Amino acid sequence: AYVPERVPTIDFKKILNSSYETLCVEILSVFCANGEEFTKETLREIAHEACKTFADDAIAPVKTLGRRGARGWVHACELHRGPTLSAEDASMQMAVRMMDRALKRRGKRGNVMCSTTGEEGGAFARVAAEMKNMDAWIVYPGDDGDVTEPQEREMTCHVEDHVHPVKVSECPDGMSDVDAVVIDVLNDEAFRLANGMVSANSANVARVLCFVPLFFHAYGQVRAKREEWGRPVVFSIPSSTFALEYAGHLARLMGLPITVVAACNANGAAHRAISLGELYKTDMVHTSSSALDVVVAENMWRSLYYATGSNPLILSELQDDFDEDGEVELPPKMTSELNAVFKSAVVSDELMYSTIQREERMGYLPCPQTAIAIAALELVEDIAEDVPCVALAVSHPSKFPTVIRRAVPQLSNGASHPTVDGMKGLFHRRRTCSLEELERSLRRDISAVTVLRS
Known part of the structure; x- marks a missing residue:
């Protein structure tokens, strides 16, 4: 995993009264060393787009x-x-938009992967559905208790054909099993480069910085x-x-x-x-x-x-x-x-x-x-x-x-929220496989999608 080459200190007292949007610009800009790809103006545009998706200013x-x-x-x-009622929205909404801009600037399309216990996957699927330069692969353990019904629907109820949820069964160590396979695929340099693969997990340091x-x-x-x-x-x-x-x-x-x-x-x-x-x-x-x-x-x-x-x-x-x-x-x-x-x-x-x-x-x-x-x-x-x-x-x-x-048994509906209620009854759109089959299936389908998009 990468770490920033340097961690700059800042005079935080100058920015504490700023809006969240401004904080994103001021803090992330100090990590964008050359400032060419992500200038302050570009970061401001991305932060504005990301913050518009939140219910609260x-x-x-x-x-x-x-x-x-x-x-x-x-x-x-x-x-x-x-938008997905998760902390992951704050990072995904920024980082994925940055990835999409970088891909567009290079004239490329990416296969972006995320292994998840549910929260990352839903947040990733939500923002990736709006992007134009990537296919999103969301891989999650699907045994009983691994993810909840609302979490799964946030990953699987999108109609966009570039969002690809993958439900994996027979995972004794849950997300850790899935993550190990996804890491192996991403670590195959020839395969990664041939298919323009990028991680949307926190292994991508941009996700943590956000x-x-x-x-x-x-x-x-x-x-x-x-x-x-x-x-x-x-x-x-x-x-x-x-x-x-x-x-x-x-x-x-x-x-x-x-x-x-x-x-x-x-x-x-x-x-x-x-x-x-x-x-x-x-x-x-x-x-x-x-x-x-x-x-x-x-x-x-x-x-x-x-x-x-x-x-x-x-x-x-x-x-x-x-x-x-x-x-x-x-x-x-x-x-x-x-x-x-x-x-x-x-x-x-x-x-x-x-x-x-x-x-x-x-x-x-x-x-x-x-x-x-x-x-x-x-x-x-x-x-x-x-x-x-x-x-x-x-x-x-x-x-x-x-x-x-x-x-809290008196809450018969287990708490409620319009976002969760609005997903009930929608079709699941997902691939399924066992953990044993996962690597072979990912390699086949990612390669096929790369050819389809070319």
């Missing part, structure tokens, strides 16, 4: 939940105001008074591939005074590295927060790169050991460097359900992943009571009706 408004035990003031940053403005946006809402600028804020992030956590790390490296909590479910991939100093693969635990069910937090390697002192040789050696043995113990200095930025906690299904119930009684209904972020704040130590905490509310609860009905 604030894009990601922060709501105050109140005091939670010894933790002090807790807030929720609602990242589910986009999350970074969210942290500045939320910080400015929580530390709203100018005299508070520069004081710390803690962000609790539902943890899966570590993409949002790495984006928070980049925001911190740019100068934003934040600490990041990786809020894990029982799979605990990021927790093992942060709290134990160990990376190792385990069998996947199927939980009620299925969007977080991963066994390897792939983007952790990016933060580990900075923990090595930006030494690629040390990181490469660790990665080789991990690939060979399935586990690696981090040097104490690296663990210490991680702990300066990150904290972590593992939240059980039982605690997740009780958190949904408590928050609903207090007037706020979180999705399962958001409940894990809220609960993690009460498990993590060494957070001062006067430091505000922000849980990222990454999905609307209507996308997880079974979990919500179980947690």
Whole structure:
């Protein structure tokens, strides 16, 4: 995975009062070194197009939940105001539009791939359906419990013939199984170049960079008074591939005074590295927060790169050991460097359900992943009571009706939203295969579509 060649610091106090659209332009422009392909004016056009798809001009408004035990003031940053009710909209709407512009500029068409537990795939399908220079391949595990019905419909109910959802059965490790096959296909250089293939997953560093403005946006809402600028804020992030956590790390490296909590479910991939100093693969635990069910937090390697002192040789050696043995113990200095930025906690299904119930009684209904972020704040130590905490509310609860009905039986419809209700009864349009068949099927159909488009 790539990391930026440099992470520039910025005087964030000059932009905190800006709109989200302006934050995207100012922050992303410092990573576009030559400024030729993506000038500020081009980024402004893309950001404007992306922000128009959101229901709320604030894009990601922060709501105050109140005091939670010894933790002090807790807030929720609602990242589910986009077209698919997911945090992924903020990144996908920007990054995919940037990809489409780059393809058009080069006079090329791309096959863009995304492996997903549901949230990334829906957000990708939604924006890709509007693009003119790509075919979108959305590959997701399709065993019971891997994705919810609303999540699947966001991927499979598009009528555009360049959107290709692929449902994969027999995936014991869920998205991690699917992701391994997609990575193998993308790593085949001859095949990738012949078919113009690009990743829309967070392996594409542009996808992660497009999350970074969210942290500045939320910080400015929580530390709203100018005299508070520069004081710390803690962000609790539902943890899966570590993409949002790495984006928070980049925001911190740019100068934003934040600490990041990786809020894990029982799979605990990021927790093992942060709290134990160990990376190792385990069998996947199927939980009620299925969007977080991963066994390897792939983007952790990016933060580990900075923990090595930006030494690629040390990181490469660790990665080789991990690939060979399935586990690696981090040097104490690296663990210490991680702990300066990150904290972590593992939240059980039982605690997740009780958190949904408590928050609903207090007037706020979180999705399962958001409940894990809220609960993690009460498990993590060494957070001062006067430091505000922000849980990222990454999905609307209507996308997880079974979990919500179980947690709050009086909500017979499991929460609702017009976007979710509007998809009910629509045709699914998708390919299906087993995990064993996936690589051969992808190669055949991607090649066929490339020929068809030529």
